[in-house]
Amino acid sequence: MPKGFSRRDFLAQGGKALLAGGAIGAAGPLLSACDWFAKSGPTSTTEVAYTYPTFTPVPDVALVQDAMNKILKPKYGVTIKLNPIDFGAYDQKQKLAVAAGDVQDIVYSVPWVNNYYVNVAQGALKPLDSLLKSHAPKTYGSMTVQAWQATKVNGKIYGVLNQQPWTRPIGPRVRKDLADKYNLDLTKVNTFDDLTPFLAAVKAGEPKVTPIGIAQIADKGGPYSAAYLGYEIVDGVSTDAGVIGVKADDPNLKVVNIATLPEFLQQVQLARQWFQAGYYPVDPPGEQATANWRAGKYAVEIDVVHRDSTGQLKATYGFEFVAKGLGPLVLTTGGIIATMNNISSTSKHPEAAMTLLEALNTDVDVYRLICRGIEGTHYAVTDAKNAVVGFPTGVTASNDRYNPQTSWMFGDLFNDFYSSEDTVGAWPLSLKDNQTAIPSKALGFAFDPTNVKTELAQVQKAQQQYGYPLIMGRANPSSGLSNYLSKLHDAGVDKVMSEIQRQLDSWRSSK
Known part of the structure; x- marks a missing residue:
């Protein structure tokens, strides 16, 4: 800047x-x-x-x-x-x-x-x-x-x-009919752990509904997000499911491997708990996910929550929704x-x-x-x-061409336009969110991967092959996390982090 x-x-x-x-x-x-x-x-x-x-x-x-x-x-x-x-x-x-x-x-x-x-x-x-x-x-x-x-x-x-x-808080986006039926009060949901009782209620009371809808084993749908933990991803290629980041409010801009932190372990343990409890589809449906949503087969979608999300979701899936972003509002380059x-x-x-x-x-x-x-x-x-x-x-959402x-x-x-009456006024409120968000100390930093492009590509593969199943509960954290960290190490994550740190230090000193 x-x-x-x-x-x-x-x-x-x-x-x-x-x-x-x-x-x-x-x-x-x-x-x-x-x-x-x-x-x-x-x-x-x-x-x-x-x-x-x-x-x-x-x-x-x-x-x-x-x-x-x-x-x-x-x-x-x-x-x-x-x-x-x-x-x-x-x-x-x-x-x-x-x-x-x-x-x-x-x-x-x-x-x-x-x-x-x-x-x-x-x-x-x-x-x-x-x-x-x-x-x-x-x-x-x-x-x-x-x-x-x-x-x-x-x-x-x-x-x-x-x-x-510009902020990207992740959180639950919940069908309103089921939220009302099972008395979900989003004002009391401040962490993903707080969502578990509702998921359990849906699982027990709705035999034809899978509590959490996902399309594939990918970078969203689980309770981990770098932004949720207050970090900005700084490798230039990863989404918020990545692990190379800096704490948004860290004036020293120390690059860390988020997967080594206890907060990361807590989130993947929760994801595992949800998966074992049957809250996710056993076989992700891919392109069929949207049709499944419209057919009422899911209750919750975990993704970025904005002021207009509920209106967009109604237009896409045909149901009324309630939603809440969790974690700090972090303003990042990404x-x-x-x-x-x-x-x-x-x-x-x-x-x-x-x-x-x-x-x-x-x-x-x-x-x-x-x-x-x-x-x-x-x-x-x-x-x-x-x-x-x-x-x-x-x-309808299903037959609109x-x-x-x-x-x-x-x-x-x-x-x-606004997609529903309950999102009227979302645009000025969104501007206010931009204004009050925590500005990442790395805001404006752009990583040049030239010196480590091979290692960075390998880190990406490790994240997708071993990290995504972990954050989606498909891998047991007791063995899966150590395996993931080992694969990241073999891919060259330490070299990538060192290069990012060098560039961040130079960028900070030039400001």
Whole structure:
């Protein structure tokens, strides 16, 4: 973070006033140029492909694309080619595309999928500093220099931030009908241990319901999260299920292997207890998980909880939900860059791509189309005053032909509709959460893995092969934890941690 602006200042001036600060003054001439362009209109049209992951089928994507282009073509001189890829295949397809040098325009690349830092290191993404200022001045000006600092690798910006809640507390997201039936009071649930009696009640009273729903043995769904324990993951490639981190409030920025801590052991022991009690599916259903949720086969989902989570869950699964994030609110680099769009280094039209990103982030009509589809077909406005939407008559979460439920992926989330009445006001409250979160002392640090990329890749494999089953209760901690630590050691975790520590020390001394 640049000198003269502390983390305390960054948070103390949070909210829209902060987000509009700093860079917007410098954007004045550019805004004028943008205004002139809007009045004059484009003189040619360029097609821009947007490749991104989708978690649900979107068979009406062509209809939505056509509707977007009716706005984009005359107003911005671009058209969009939507290329959604099933999330389960997205990461591998993007690796193959990068390796083959395929021509792409906008791609979705973040630390948790289609890894941002790896793509930067491989030269797969285009530096965006100049393009942001020239072709997306409103987007650039809507967030501070300090926010953009979190995207930088070796001093350059490679991702266009999507404004959204920057904190990522993990917690239970619970079907309201079952919470009411079994008297779950989330105000009294402050740790994951506190959730156990409810899970037991569901297991005993609902023979057709598995208490916790998961899709696969992966990095979420269990009671461990680095953020839950107050840590920031700093290896640049791992999610909050990773183990190389620093305590968010540690002024010395000491890098630790979280898996060696007693707090980690406590969480994996709880996961094991839950698994042995039958609270998880024995065989994770993969892509069938969403259908199972809609059929009422699960009670609880453990994942990131935001102010609007309950509305999104209702739209996705068709049930009312209650939810609560657990642990401290930690503002991290990973939280800020959790959702970004990027421009491929192979794009033949980077200027047009950035113009499109400007539209997605600042044009409410364009943004709401890609998020929600076509009014009357895919959604209906139920409360115009409060910008609340639901399903049209005869349409449900199960049969809606365009319901991606990933508004946070496409642009400025705070331009979206609300999915239910109980989430009205979530956006200003989310800004307040950003303001009051604990600022990680490593906020803005970006790890360069060049010197340890082989070891880091091996650590990743160890986390996935031995760590994920452990944090999901599939492995006995009495033997599984020591085995996991041994595999991490063999993979070179100590060398990776030493290199991260060296870079952190250098980064801190240069601030």
